[in-house]
Amino acid sequence: MVGLLAEPERLRVVSALALGASTIGEVAAAAGLDPREVVRALRRLERAGLVSREKDQLTLHAEQFKEAARAAAPDDPAAPLSPDPATDAVLRAFTRDGRITSIPVQRARRRLLLEHVAASFEPGVRYPEREVNAILRAWYPDHATLRRYLVDELLLDRSESVYWRIGGPVEVEEPAPERISRVAAYGLVRDGGRVLLTRLGRSMHRGLWTLPGGGLDYGERPVDAVVRELHEETGLDVRVDELLDADAELYRDGRHDRRYEVHAVRFLYRLTVLGGTLGVVEVDGSTDAVQWWPAEDLPRLTPLAERVLRTGRLSP
Numbered sequence: 001m002v003g004l005l006a007e008p009e010r011l012r013v014v015s016a017l018a019l020g021a022s023t024i025g026e027v028a029a030a031a032g033l034d035p036r037e038v039v040r041a042l043r044r045l046e047r048a049g050l051v052s053r054e055k056d057q058l059t060l061h062a063e064q065f066k067e068a069a070r071a072a073a074p075d076d077p078a079a080p081l082s083p084d085p086a087t088d089a090v091l092r093a094f095t096r097d098g099r100i101t102s103i104p105v106q107r108a109r110r111r112l113l114l115e116h117v118a119a120s121f122e123p124g125v126r127y128p129e130r131e132v133n134a135i136l137r138a139w140y141p142d143h144a145t146l147r148r149y150l151v152d153e154l155l156l157d158r159s160e161s162v163y164w165r166i167g168g169p170v171e172v173e174e175p176a177p178e179r180i181s182r183v184a185a186y187g188l189v190r191d192g193g194r195v196l197l198t199r200l201g202r203s204m205h206r207g208l209w210t211l212p213g214g215g216l217d218y219g220e221r222p223v224d225a226v227v228r229e230l231h232e233e234t235g236l237d238v239r240v241d242e243l244l245d246a247d248a249e250l251y252r253d254g255r256h257d258r259r260y261e262v263h264a265v266r267f268l269y270r271l272t273v274l275g276g277t278l279g280v281v282e283v284d285g286s287t288d289a290v291q292w293w294p295a296e297d298l299p300r301l302t303p304l305a306e307r308v309l310r311t312g313r314l315s316p
Contacts, residue, residue, distance in 0.1 A: 001068035004048050006134035009033060010041040017051065017060035027058065044131065087112045100140040103149070111153060117146065118155040118168040129161040177252060177261040184264065185226035186213030187271040188244060188308060189236075194292040195309065196273075198233045198280075200302070201288030210302040211268075212290070222267040230271065232282035234290045238271040268308065 005011045012031035021027045024042070028035045042058070045051040052059045081091040090112045094104055100117075104110040120135050121127060127135075136143035136150075147163075150156040155167040188211060189196035197209040214229040216222060223240050230238045248265045280287050293299060298309060 001050075001065065003135040003138040004044070004050065006137060007041070007130060009037050010045060013038055013041040013045065014050070014060065017058060018062065022058050023056050024058070047125075082116065084112075087116060091116060099138075100146070103140070103145070110149065114149055114153050114155055115168040118150060118165060121156065121163075121165040123165050123170055125164065127163045129158075129163065132156075132163045179261050179263070181263045182215055182265070183222070183267075184213060184215045185222040185229065185267040185269065186211040186304070187226050187230050187238060187269050189230070189238065189271045189273060190295075191273070191292060193295050195295055195298075196234060196236075197291060197293050197299070197301075197305065198287045199289040199291075200286055202286045205302045207300070208302045208305075209291075209293070209299045210305045211308060212287075214286070223269070226267070226269050226271070231276065232285065233280060233287040234276075235279040235281050236276035237274045239274055241270045241272055244268045244270050266304070 005014060009031075012033060013027055016027040016030035019030060021030045024035055024038050027033070028038045031038065033041075042051060042053070046053060050061055050064050052061065080088045081095070082088040090104065090109045094100060094102055094109070094113055100113065104113060117136070117139055120139070121132075132147060133143050136146045140146045147156070151158060153167070155165065156163050157166045158164075187196075196212060198212045199209050200206055212230050212233045213226055214233070216225040220228075226240065227238055230236055245268045246266070247268075248263060250261065250263055252261050278290060278292075280290055295309070301309065
């Protein structure tokens with residue numbers, strides 16, 4: 001923030017906006033600047049988020065000053081200044097309250113410090129020399145020396161008094177997980193004190209037992225899907241008696257080879273067996289076994305089956 005307001009033109013523009021000016025013309029008159037100077041200053045202020053423009057109306061976001069003051073508060077001695085231990089040690093030795101006290105003589109330490117300073121420049125942005133100087137003065141009084149080091153270490157490049165960042169670590173945000181919607185139908189099938197379960201051979205719950213059922217094909221009704229899935233996974237023909245519950249849940253599959261955020265919509269039906277031979281019919285499906293289990297001696301279950309069989313409900 002100090003570097004942003006180090007140039008007189010930008011400081012005058014901010015002052016005019018703080019005093020009530022709201023257009024380029026009003027700012028120019030209040031600040032005693034040429035409108036072109038106002039436009040140049042506004043470009044940098046807008047890019048930093050201190051000023052916004054809607055049509056011809058300008059807005060100063062004065063709350064940024066409070067945020068900057070909080071950010072500039074003395075660091076907690078126990079809090080690391082960098083997630084990298086080597087960089088943290090250098091910053092503690094050669095900076096105080098966010099300013100460089102001296103530049104390390106040893107090149108390896110100097111490089112770590114300079115990479116930290118280089119993070120003040122956004123990759124892909126071209127900075128005029130006076131803007132670079134203002135930013136570096138906020139770090140170190142001898143901004144020219146600091147600027148030369150950044151260029152020599154191939155962290156900044158320049159051409160005709162314009163600078164841009166070319167080196168140093170860049171934080172890369174992890175891509176958001178792929179979002180998937182899945183609609184499925186499951187069946188609760190009982191035979192006296194037994195319940196019909198299938199074992200998952202391929203899924204994030206591999207090896208666990210669950211209620212038979214699965215995803216709907218495109219255009220398929222849930223009641224038709226549960227009949228089809230029951231035959232494929234258990235070999236049995238069933239009748240749909242009633243809808244017990246319908247619910248949705250959001251969960252993540254964060255394994256290293258797949259990052260999904262799944263919106264799972266589930267229908268649970270009570271079913272009656274009409275006939276058939278017990279055994280997995282579907283080839284290369286997710287089910288690798290089917291079995292009747294005593295209700296009082298159930299195997300390891302998926303979260304879905306746990307909720308239905310141990311609490312009597314589908315909803316999480």
